[in-house]
Amino acid sequence: MTPSIIQLVLSLWIPLILSTISSLIPSEISEELKIKLFTNSLDTSIIFLRSQGFEATYDEINTNIYNDYIEIKNFNIKKQFKSKDLPFCDASKIKMDSIWKDPACELLINIENVQFKGFNFNKKIDNFFEINIDNISFDTSMFNDSSSKATKKLFKIEETINLNFSTRNKYNFNKNIFENKIFLEVEKFGNLSLEVKLSNLIYNEEQLSAVLDSFILEFVDQGVLERINTLIDIELDTNLIEIVNKEFKTKSLLNIDDENEIEKIEEHNQLISNVNRHYSNFDQNIVKLLAFIENPSSLKCIRYKDHIINNNISEAIDDLGPILLFAVFCENIIIDDPT
Numbered sequence: 001m002t003p004s005i006i007q008l009v010l011s012l013w014i015p016l017i018l019s020t021i022s023s024l025i026p027s028e029i030s031e032e033l034k035i036k037l038f039t040n041s042l043d044t045s046i047i048f049l050r051s052q053g054f055e056a057t058y059d060e061i062n063t064n065i066y067n068d069y070i071e072i073k074n075f076n077i078k079k080q081f082k083s084k085d086l087p088f089c090d091a092s093k094i095k096m097d098s099i100w101k102d103p104a105c106e107l108l109i110n111i112e113n114v115q116f117k118g119f120n121f122n123k124k125i126d127n128f129f130e131i132n133i134d135n136i137s138f139d140t141s142m143f144n145d146s147s148s149k150a151t152k153k154l155f156k157i158e159e160t161i162n163l164n165f166s167t168r169n170k171y172n173f174n175k176n177i178f179e180n181k182i183f184l185e186v187e188k189f190g191n192l193s194l195e196v197k198l199s200n201l202i203y204n205e206e207q208l209s210a211v212l213d214s215f216i217l218e219f220v221d222q223g224v225l226e227r228i229n230t231l232i233d234i235e236l237d238t239n240l241i242e243i244v245n246k247e248f249k250t251k252s253l254l255n256i257d258d259e260n261e262i263e264k265i266e267e268h269n270q271l272i273s274n275v276n277r278h279y280s281n282f283d284q285n286i287v288k289l290l291a292f293i294e295n296p297s298s299l300k301c302i303r304y305k306d307h308i309i310n311n312n313i314s315e316a317i318d319d320l321g322p323i324l325l326f327a328v329f330c331e332n333i334i335i336d337d338p339t
Contacts, residue, residue: 034119035063038070054079069117069130076111080104081142089142108139128170128179136163154234155189155227162187176201177213189224193217198309209310215303215329221296229293240293247322248272248286271323279327286326288333303331 029037039061049056055078062071081104082091089105111133118129138161143152151157168181178201182194197213229240250269256262276282292299307328317325 031065031119031121034121035070038116038119042072049077065121067117068119068122069115070119071113071115072111073113074110075114077107077109079107081107086142088145088148090145093144094142105142106139107142110137111135112137128168130168131166133163133165136165137161138163151231154231156223175199178210186224188222190222191218191220207311208314209308212303212307212309212329215301217301217329218298220298225293225296241290244286244290244293248289248326271320275320275323275327279331281332282327285330285333288335292333292335297336300334301330301332302334303329305331307331 042061046056046058055076057076058072059074060072062073063069064071081089086105091103091105094103094105112135113133115132115134116130117132118127120127140152140157140159140161143149164183164185164187166181166183168179170179171177172179176199178196178198180194180196183191184193185191193216195214195216197215198210199213201210202208225240232243233239250272251265253262253265256265272282289299309328313328317328
């Protein structure tokens, strides 16, 4: 299954890449050529998918010059797999619509509307490039083995999972500033949004660096946190609060006799002490995080103060793990924000 899913993802990036290019060089490409470039790249993606055994169709493509977008209506993707390719699917339990078809597990995805915006058809519109995907419907019927059925029941997953997704990107070449916004909504589970602004981006074989000007990660829970907590309790006999306490809070040495364990605890506590020295809000942010997990509603992880992102930070995060990662990106935590 893995190669097929990778092929699906890669093919869907072709229109994005080419349409993004057309938006970045408006003076060199006419409106007609941009539209043709996009439609041809979409058709190339469809041809590639079909060559890999996917059924891929759509109803129509609409172009709106004035509002600067191209949209695809009712995009459908389907593929049949053998049971051996999908360990979570029992093909014998799948009802086929014809006696002449072999029992097979079927991937079904329907997208009601995909809109690409930012081609610079209208010179008065800003140069953000956007993708808005409305009402993605993912059929879960192929997840039908006993383990998958139990997981679906635990997470209260019905026949389909419905999602909405959007992303908004802008790169200011003159000032070397990149801005990105991502929004994901999984109906009856929660909403996740992310805003990032980076400046002074430098990349070569020896150095990768940028200045993180701002970072806003917001999560609005609609019941998924409780279900994840239940699953962790069943599988690992623990919960999210215990995991956060273990990873992010200092530990007591009381009644610890094992020298190796004492050394590990002392290293852990020293690490948190060092992080607190450089990131003064760390402790209070962890308290807020625990409060959110206990009574989930909404959480914002925010950084407005500039922070360097480079190879040194990456290596330190690799060594120190989630403690430093949390401290770098979450300058402040806000929970239950009414806005």
